[in-house]
Amino acid sequence: MYLATVRSEGGETAVVVDGDRGLAAVADVVPGAPATALGVIESVAERDFVQAVRSAPDSAFSPVGDTVFTAPYTRPRKIWGIGLNYVEHASDLTESVPEEPASFMKGDHTIIGPGDAIPLPRQSDRVTAEGELGVVIGRECRDVGEDAALDHVWGVCTILDQTAEDILARNPRFLTRSKNFPGFFSFGPAIVPLSEVLAAAGRLADLEVATVLNGADHRVNTVAHMRYSPEFLVAFHSQVMPLFPGDIISTGTPGAAHIRPGDVAGCRIPGVGELSNPVVQGP
Numbered sequence: 677m678y679l680a681t682v683r684s685e686g687g688e689t690a691v692v693v694d695g696d697r698g699l700a701a702v703a704d705v706v707p708g709a710p711a712t713a714l715g716v717i718e719s720v721a722e723r724d725f726v727q728a729v730r731s732a733p734d735s736a737f738s739p740v741g742d743t744v745f746t747a748p749y750t751r752p753r754k755i756w757g758i759g760l761n762y763v764e765h766a767s768d769l770t771e772s773v774p775e776e777p778a779s780f781m782k783g784d785h786t787i788i789g790p791g792d793a794i795p796l797p798r799q800s801d802r803v804t805a806e807g808e809l810g811v812v813i814g815r816e817c818r819d820v821g822e823d824a825a826l827d828h829v830w831g832v833c834t835i836l837d838q839t840a841e842d843i844l845a846r847n848p849r850f851l852t853r854s855k856n857f858p859g860f861f862s863f864g865p866a867i868v869p870l871s872e873v874l875a876a877a878g879r880l881a882d883l884e885v886a887t888v889l890n891g892a893d894h895r896v897n898t899v900a901h902m903r904y905s906p907e908f909l910v911a912f913h914s915q916v917m918p919l920f921p922g923d924i925i926s927t928g929t930p931g932a933a934h935i936r937p938g939d940v941a942g943c944r945i946p947g948v949g950e951l952s953n954p955v956v957q958g959p
Contacts, residue, residue: 677729678866678949679831681713681789683746690716692729693866697737705732713867714749718921722814722830722869745865747789748833754923755782755861756913757837759851761902761928777904777912780851782837786861790951794941795958797857800840805955806929807887807943809880809899810835811906812867813923817914825910828919831869832880832906834943834951835926836862838935859958863924866949876947880906887931888942888952895931902928 677694679702690702690713702709702716706728709716716725759778788794796803814830838860843850877883881900886893899906909925919925935941935955942952 677726677872678868679713679716679725679748680865680867681746681748683744688712688746693740694729694737697734698739699743700732700736700738705729705736712749714751714922717812717814717830717867723871726869726871745790747787747792747862748864748867749922750787751784752922752924753920755784755786756780756909756923756925757782757855758904758909758926758928761904762897762930763901763903777909779913780855782855782861785858786856788859788862788953790862790865790953792859792862792953793956794836794838794859794862794935794953795857795956796935796937797840797958800842800854800857802840802842803935804839804841804932805887805889805935805941805953806837806839806932807885807951808835808837808926808929809883809885809906809945809948810863811910811925811927813910813919813925814870814921816918816920817910818918820911820914822905822907822911825907825914826870828910828914829870829906830921831867832873832883832945832948833863833867834945834949835924836941836943836951836953837926837929839932841932857958861926862951862953864951868948873947883945883947885930886944887929887933888944889933889935890940891942893944894933895929897930899927901930
């Protein structure tokens with residue numbers, strides 16, 4: 677079961693996709709729910725959402741068919757990214773894992789959805805795509821502890837986080853610039869409720885995250901090999917500033933793939949979803 681957004685001639689609509697039953701508009705199966713995915717996350721508790729969908733009649737659902745999915749939403753309050761969080765990836769870059777999370781922020785202008793093109797900026801000759809597990813906040817949190825952090829998470833998703841590596845290599849203070857070109861943050865199509873993920877996987881640490889390039893796994897690792905767990909990242913950043921419903925924490929990549937025009941970059945997390953985006957030369 678997952679929350680998503682579909683695009684049609686009539687606009688964009690929040691939907692739920694539920695196993696073999698197919699797809700339904702959220703407003704048709706969750707009484708009083710808003711028509712947007714961000715509105716759902718802001719106003720419907722994750723467990724209430726799951727219960728309402730399970731209780732909905734089969735007649736409310738229809739086949740997914742050729743439905744076009746887009747980014748679940750495009751205006752989160754904040755996007756936090758985490759660098760060098762997998763020990764193995766840090767060693768690839770001859771970097772050491774920092775003693776505190778190496779975090780940065782991205783603007784919502786970077787957001788694209790499944791199938792949208794990643795435009796390579798003219799200012800960079802080396803852009804990488806990084807498959808990551810995304811954590812979506814569901815309930816406002818401030819100064820929470822690690823043991824309570826997941827109580828504030830609505831769900832998880834697949835993410836592609838792009839970096840202009842040659843710009844970053846010139847000076848580590850250029851991190852914000854290297855991460856914030858348009859199209860440098862793809863997410864979706866699925867936001868899977870946290871309780872659904874934990875019921876299937878047991879714990880977030882057992883999820884496997886892959887950066888995919890042209891249909892082949894480029895680098896794969898499990899969340900257990902992160903230096904800082906998703907729970908820690910939620911707690912840590914809530915002690916910096918409030919986290920609001922819909923805020924996203926992109927938890928780091930097992931490995932970055934150098935992308936060129938004509939490539940297709942992707943992220944695969946079994947039990948969460950698959951995301952892919954074609955790469956084009958930007959204007």
